[in-house]
Amino acid sequence: MKLYADHVAGGFFMVLGAVVIALSGDLPFGQMSMPGAGFMPVLIAVLLIVFGAALILRARENRPFSDIGWDDGRHAAQVLAITVVAVALYATLGFVITMTLMMAFILIVIERRNVLRAAAYSVVVVVTTYVVFVHLLQSPLPGGILGD
Amino acid sequence: MESTLLSLAHGFSVALQFDNLWYAFIGCLVGTLVGVLPGIGPLSGISILLPVTFGLNATQAVIMLAGIYYGSQYGGSTTSILMRIPGEASSVMTCIDGHAMAKKGRAGAALCIAAVGSFVAGTFGIVVLTVIAPPLATIALKFGPPEYTALLVMGLIFLAYMSSTSLVRTLAMASLGLMLGMIGIDNMTGHFRYSFDLNELGDGLSIVPVAVGLFGVGEILSTPSHKIAGDVISPRFRELLPTRQEWREASWPIARGSVLGFIIGIIPGSAHIISSFLSYALERRLSKTPGEFGKGAVAGVAGPESANNSASTGAFVPMLALGIPTGPITAVLIGALMIHGVPAGPALVTEHRDLFWGFVASMYVGNVMLLLLNLPLVSVFVSVLRIPYTYLYPLIIMFCIVGVYEVNHSTVDIWIMLIMGALGYALRKFDFDPAPLVLGLVIAPLFEQSLRQSLIMSAGHYAIFFTRPIACGLLIVCAILLAASAFSFFFKRKDWRDQLAEAEAGEGQS
Numbered sequence: 001m002k003l004y005a006d007h008v009a010g011g012f013f014m015v016l017g018a019v020v021i022a023l024s025g026d027l028p029f030g031q032m033s034m035p036g037a038g039f040m041p042v043l044i045a046v047l048l049i050v051f052g053a054a055l056i057l058r059a060r061e062n063r064p065f066s067d068i069g070w071d072d073g074r075h076a077a078q079v080l081a082i083t084v085v086a087v088a089l090y091a092t093l094g095f096v097i098t099m100t101l102m103m104a105f106i107l108i109v110i111e112r113r114n115v116l117r118a119a120a121y122s123v124v125v126v127v128t129t130y131v132v133f134v135h136l137l138q139s140p141l142p143g144g145i146l147g148d
Numbered sequence: 149m150e151s152t153l154l155s156l157a158h159g160f161s162v163a164l165q166f167d168n169l170w171y172a173f174i175g176c177l178v179g180t181l182v183g184v185l186p187g188i189g190p191l192s193g194i195s196i197l198l199p200v201t202f203g204l205n206a207t208q209a210v211i212m213l214a215g216i217y218y219g220s221q222y223g224g225s226t227t228s229i230l231m232r233i234p235g236e237a238s239s240v241m242t243c244i245d246g247h248a249m250a251k252k253g254r255a256g257a258a259l260c261i262a263a264v265g266s267f268v269a270g271t272f273g274i275v276v277l278t279v280i281a282p283p284l285a286t287i288a289l290k291f292g293p294p295e296y297t298a299l300l301v302m303g304l305i306f307l308a309y310m311s312s313t314s315l316v317r318t319l320a321m322a323s324l325g326l327m328l329g330m331i332g333i334d335n336m337t338g339h340f341r342y343s344f345d346l347n348e349l350g351d352g353l354s355i356v357p358v359a360v361g362l363f364g365v366g367e368i369l370s371t372p373s374h375k376i377a378g379d380v381i382s383p384r385f386r387e388l389l390p391t392r393q394e395w396r397e398a399s400w401p402i403a404r405g406s407v408l409g410f411i412i413g414i415i416p417g418s419a420h421i422i423s424s425f426l427s428y429a430l431e432r433r434l435s436k437t438p439g440e441f442g443k444g445a446v447a448g449v450a451g452p453e454s455a456n457n458s459a460s461t462g463a464f465v466p467m468l469a470l471g472i473p474t475g476p477i478t479a480v481l482i483g484a485l486m487i488h489g490v491p492a493g494p495a496l497v498t499e500h501r502d503l504f505w506g507f508v509a510s511m512y513v514g515n516v517m518l519l520l521l522n523l524p525l526v527s528v529f530v531s532v533l534r535i536p537y538t539y540l541y542p543l544i545i546m547f548c549i550v551g552v553y554e555v556n557h558s559t560v561d562i563w564i565m566l567i568m569g570a571l572g573y574a575l576r577k578f579d580f581d582p583a584p585l586v587l588g589l590v591i592a593p594l595f596e597q598s599l600r601q602s603l604i605m606s607a608g609h610y611a612i613f614f615t616r617p618i619a620c621g622l623l624i625v626c627a628i629l630l631a632a633s634a635f636s637f638f639f640k641r642k643d644w645r646d647q648l649a650e651a652e653a654g655e656g657q658s
Contacts, residue, residue: 009578013320020327020342027339030606037327043331044323047615051320058316068577076369076573080566083365083545087562090549099549103542111538125543129550137297139554 006059013052020045024073097127159505175212179219190220191363200553206488207503211510225262241428245448257390262453263522268513269406269454273461284469285497293601298622303627325585329592348560355483361565362582364548366572398450405454415464427455476586
């Protein structure tokens with residue numbers, strides 16, 4: 001059987017609906033005259049399953065799964081990975097260090113830009129943003145190891 | 149009518165205060181930039197700048213954020229006409245004839261017609277909004293839980309029916325949004341739901357990390373830097389004025405686009421996008437020279453640009469009068485009002501008159517600002533387009549992180565944003581529109597509360613939705629829309645979406 005994109009999407013919605021129902025076991029469903037905390041989630045989970053099934057039934061009307069282009073996937077994964085590391089270090093190292101490193105890494109490692117130019121751009125942009133947020137907009141940013 | 153005019157005059161006294169003028173200007177300027185820059189739309193722009201408004205009062209905050217919204221509709225036309233890249237989704241149709249006009253040496257005229265059309269349509273929209281929002285809010289005060297439940301169901305069905313993707317896909321996304329809206333403490337019983345012992349999830353998923361993740365990070369992940377390239381056509385200032393013939397060709401499309409856009413704007417869905425598509429199709433059908441469309445027809449710029457601006461104003465009617473978002477952007481604006489302790493809906497019009505009328509008046513002022521900004525400063529905005537996207541997107545990621553963190557000073561929110569970013573990337577691959585998800589998330593608490601309250605009121609009988617006239621009327625509209633969709637589903641009839649897609653495909657080939 002040929003796999004279509006909506007087979008995968010529909011399957012995702014159905015599994016999600018089933019997982020929500022399974023996780024809702026502890027929540028009281030209540031009665032129709034007094035619906036409990038589990039009433040609405042179960043109702044929506046059923047809808048997810050129904051819509052997932054409808055997607056699977058009409059999957060052939062959309063494109064095959066193999067037609068989805070993932071050529072930008074490598075770029076997306078690289079950007080996401082660098083951002084994940086930056087977020088993990090954000091509270092510890094603070095805004096200035098983390099964001100400078102993140103921008104410089106993206107420009108140098110992913111985009112292959114000139115190291116000096118990328119570093120200078122990152123520092124100028126991050127420091128300017130810090131000054132604007134902290135001093136002009138009075139909106140504090142995490143200082144991290146540099147302190148507040 | 150007299151009281152409306154008096155209230156509007158009071159609104160102008162609020163909007164013309166120096167601080168409010170300043171924030172309207174900032175909103176319009178940022179909105180224009182957001183519209184000009186590819187890879188960042190009005191939703192992510194508003195979401196990222198939401199924390200900046202925490203230090204402002206509610207009136208200033210909503211004036212600035214709304215300025216970003218309608219400013220982006222103006223700015224989106226610049227990249228469409230000069231680069232053939234829609235800076236904003238609603239500018240897709242402007243690309244076709246706007247860029248064709250630019251290639252014929254009429255870039256300045258196309259920009260001027262787009263700006264004037266946007267101004268006329270935006271102002272028309274505000275006039276109608278001024279007249280109909282207050283009486284609508286008075287009617288809405290009579291709404292109880294069953295009416296609100298029916299109204300929200302109708303909103304979702306309308307959204308699905310008007311969506312450019314299929315009904316099932318839109319409803320599936322809205323359900324996913326409703327599901328995410330269930331996370332956190334149940335307001336009626338105090339039960340923790342799906343929070344997995346994370347205190348930060350107790351209050352539920354905030355709209356900002358979800359919206360910024362889906363629309364900001366998701367867009368960047370789906371846009372490889374090497375694909376953003378293009379030559380910018382630079383118009384000279386003296387070339388900005390259209391000829392008399394071009395004005396004549398633009399006048400009726402602007403008028404029609406203004407009316408059509410406003411009507412569609414009130415209906416839930418990606419109104420400003422749909423309105424520009426429909427306006428283009430309408431102008432092409434009415435034109436005596438349909439063959440000119442795609443080759444630089446003035447009506448192909450004037451109609452869609454007017455329609456999308458009028459629609460963005462129309463979208464404020466249900467938001468302000470009923471407290472119901474018609475799309476993700478108005479949903480974020482409602483979120484912004486709630487952060488400032490102001491409920492959207494009838495109470496806004498009756499109990500927060502300064503805010504409501506100040507906001508309405510600021511839109512008149514904002515439209516004049518945008519006209520003055522967009523025409524003389526077009527060369528400045530064009531120079532922004534020369535910043536390579538490679539340098540721009542790391543900056544946008546940084547603003548996404550800062551914007552989300554600043555709401556609650558929580559790194560959990562940033563993790564949610566990243567998860568939503570990855571989800572947004574996957575959704576685009578599978579041709580799902582993330583907008584209904586955001587809408588579902590926002591209406592989830594109101595929807596759940598009104599449904600459960602309705603059932604409690606009626607001792608568990610669903611008949612309450614059919615015995616109350618307003619609720620019953622709204623549900624009849626839902627049934628008609630569902631029947632229309634089911635008809636095309638089972639009998640494989642082409643509905644307006646398919647016909648429009650075919651028309652545009654034909655346009656693209658010509």
